[in-house]
Amino acid sequence: MTPAEDTMNAVNAKRWEDGATHWAATADERYPARHAFWDLFTTELVGGFGRRIRILELGSGPGFLAQRILRAGVASTYTLVDISPAMHGLARARLSDQADKLVFVTANYGLPGWNEGLGPFDAIVSLQAVHEVRQKERVGPLYAALRRRMTSGGLALICDRYLTPEHPGDTEMHMTRAEHEAALVQGGFGDVRLLHAAAELAMFRGVA
Numbered sequence: 001m002t003p004a005e006d007t008m009n010a011v012n013a014k015r016w017e018d019g020a021t022h023w024a025a026t027a028d029e030r031y032p033a034r035h036a037f038w039d040l041f042t043t044e045l046v047g048g049f050g051r052r053i054r055i056l057e058l059g060s061g062p063g064f065l066a067q068r069i070l071r072a073g074v075a076s077t078y079t080l081v082d083i084s085p086a087m088h089g090l091a092r093a094r095l096s097d098q099a100d101k102l103v104f105v106t107a108n109y110g111l112p113g114w115n116e117g118l119g120p121f122d123a124i125v126s127l128q129a130v131h132e133v134r135q136k137e138r139v140g141p142l143y144a145a146l147r148r149r150m151t152s153g154g155l156a157l158i159c160d161r162y163l164t165p166e167h168p169g170d171t172e173m174h175m176t177r178a179e180h181e182a183a184l185v186q187g188g189f190g191d192v193r194l195l196h197a198a199a200e201l202a203m204f205r206g207v208a
């Protein structure tokens with residue numbers, strides 16, 4: 001990592017540490033399209049496995065997605081990865097009734113080797129967090145690192161902002177549909193496809 005990248009990571013970490021409470025209070029209102037995806041995560045996980053599985057969530061934030069998935073009863077363990085201890089604090093409070101299943105990992109998934117020693121996982125999930133590596137070229141290698149910690153046949157379910165003419169964004173960190181699918185393929189996932197898109201969000205599925 002170059003010194004400039006190092007600084008950028010530190011800035012990103014501080015931004016989320018300071019902004020955790022604000023995100024938790026405003027995300028659903030600012031991004032109403034999020035609601036369209038909650039059920040899709042649980043439907044795919046319940047239908048895809050039919051048994052309890054080991055799940056990792058990338059950029060878990062205040063635990064909104066974890067709460068939905070844990071309520072569905074599909075997780076044997078649920079590992080929450082986030083750079084921000086403040087976000088983990090909010091998630092820990094939100095998920096206190098499921099504490100026996102939770103593993104909290106404070107890590108920067110923009111750094112090489114961040115997931116060594118973790119896993120294996122049957123599924124990885126993420127909502128509005130993958131672009132936080134800030135440079136889209138890093139997403140394929142991030143998926144490859146995740147793929148190495150997954151069981152064969154496992155599922156990746158990733159929902160993130162994507163670029164369309166109606167919803168332009170930052171082309172350095174946000175991807176088009178084709179770019180996101182290519183990143184999953186680069187990461188070693190097969191049967192990659194778009195599951196659903198709504199407003200600025202799109203959800204992809206890949207098989208490990």
Ligand SMILES: C[S@@+](CC[C@H](N)C(=O)[O-])C[C@H]1O[C@@H](n2cnc3c(N)ncnc32)[C@H](O)[C@@H]1O
Pocket residue numbers: 012016017023027058059060061062063064065081082083084087107108109110126127128129132133
């Ligand atoms: C936009 S928020 C989304 C949070 C949650 N997934 C949700 O939908 O409510 C992005 C999350 O990613 C975390 N994050 C940002 N950059 C990260 C990094 N490099 N490594 C780990 N977590 C990161 C932030 O702390 C924050 O919790």
